[in-house]
Amino acid sequence: MNFQHTEDRRMLADTLNRFISEQYGFATRDRIARTAHGFSSELWNRFGELGIIGALFDEASGGFGGGGFDIAVVFESLGRGLVVEPFLDTLIVGQAIARSGNDAQRALLGGLIDGSRIVALAHGEPDSHYELARVTTRAERNGDGDGSAWQLNGAKAVVQHGEQAAFFLVSARTEGADDSQAGVTLFLVPRDAPGVSVRGYPKIDGGRAAEVSFENVILGDDALLGAAGNGFATLEYAIACGVLALCSEAVGAMDVAKDYTLDYLRTRKQFGVAIGSFQALQHRMADMLLEIEQARSAVINAAAALGAERKVRERVVSAAKYSIGRIGALVAQECIQLHGGIGMTWELPLAHYAKRLVMIDHQLGDEDHHLERFVELGRE
Structure with missing residues (x-):
């Protein structure tokens, strides 16, 4: 290959x-x-x-x-x-x-x-626990009986850049149980539609997110993305693209954190010599470098599988996200420890890379979620 x-x-x-x-x-x-x-x-x-x-x-x-x-x-x-x-x-x-x-x-x-329009995914909910099919936000046909409008009610959590979005891609349940794949419907909802409320806040790793609620928001059929009740497959593929993106972002952040740490080990002196000459620290650095290459291999595998059939794609993507979650946390911890106390200071860029690596694990499913999902997909 x-x-x-x-x-x-x-x-x-x-x-x-x-x-x-x-x-x-x-x-x-x-x-x-x-x-x-x-x-x-x-x-x-x-x-x-x-x-x-x-x-x-x-x-x-x-x-x-x-x-x-x-x-x-x-x-x-x-x-x-x-x-x-x-x-x-x-x-x-x-x-x-x-x-x-x-x-x-x-x-x-x-x-x-062209960058002229901002959009946001409004899918995750306070009690969804990363489960893609668990959607409790509801959309029902408007009571006038003409079948031309929907009424949307519910709340979405941690919507990235929600305050600035022109419209949201919203997942809502139009039929079925709260955790059923069938009955998930996707809507494109304007940010300024009556009944849409947005509460923004800063994120710990930089940027902003928002809590978005929908109260009796009226939408026409032109807001439907695809057929009613059949939005799960589209959502699953789009989220797979997002997971691959996060895994790739993590590899880039790991590379920079690694370079910062190598430079520090070469320049920081103790007992008159660079601390990078200490064998114990060399072993820790070597182990971390091997883990980063493992993460890179997982991303390559996921990128190659993105166009594969659904089960293969989802298993490989979940395997990559699991690996990235585990390795990202390891790299963040090791880089900070090898820097010592200075590694925690706000002024040092490394601390921000470490925070971002930890937070990537919690976006679109953490390592525990994706490990369980990988196993479940293997049983199908």
């Missing part, structure tokens, strides 16, 4: 890495992450102009990539810079629209790709 990226992907990675190193240094990133906006609209538009967002979508959707390795290349570079702009939700929502949207809905993809 050839593990080298194509020339186009290498050029994409070089362009993005150079842009982030020149325009998105840590001081800039830290300032952006702590603003009331949660990200930079100017830089988001620049990413669009550079074609970085377009690399996440295929030509039929107006992009020029869209494959598993395209997603992996982009998000690995984003992880190296701890980029807080809304790439993840743009990918997930965009892939769902590309897969199941009608012509009018697919026309929205242009605004996503």
Whole structure:
């Protein structure tokens, strides 16, 4: 198997890495992450102009990539810079629209790709516990009986960039039990629709998220993404793209944390010598490097399986997320410990990379969830 990226992907990675190193240094990133906006609209538009967002979508959707390795290349570079702009939700929502949207809905993809429109996934709920099919938000046909409208009620948790989104991709149950795959329906809901409430807050790893509630929100059939009751397959595929993206982002963050730690071990002196000369620390560093390469292999495997049939894809993606959760926590802990007390200080970029690695484990399912899911899929 050839593990080298194509020339186009290498050029994409070089362009993005150079842009982030020149325009998105840590001081800039830290300032952006702590603003009331949660990200930079100017830089988001620049990413669009550079074609970085377009690399996440295929030509039929107006992009020029869209494959598993395209997603992996982009998000690995984003992880190296701890980029807080809304790439993840743009990918997930965009892939769902590309897969199941009608012509009018697919026309929205242009605004996503050029960076002029912000979207957000509103799927997770306070009691869902990462279970993809557990949806208690309800959408019912409006009582007028003409079948032309839906009434949406429920609440969604940790909606990334929810305050700035133009519309949400909302999962709601239109029939069936709360944990049934059948009966999950997807809606595109405008942020300013009557009955939509958004409460924003800062995240511990930078940027902002929101709690979003829907109270008697009236939607027409034109808000449906795909057929009513058949949204689970679309949601599952879009989330798989998001999991791959998070795993790739984690590998990029691990590489930077590793480099910071190697540099510290070479320069920090104790007893007149660099602490990197101590054999015990060398062994710990070597073990960590091996784990990072294992994480990279898991991402390559997931990227290659993104286009496979459903069971293969979901097992491989869950295996990657499990590996990333375990290894990410290990790398965060080891890098901070090898730095000593300074590793916990806010001013040191390493501490922010460690926080991001820990939080990635909790996005779209933690390692325990994905290990259990991997096993369950093997029994099907």
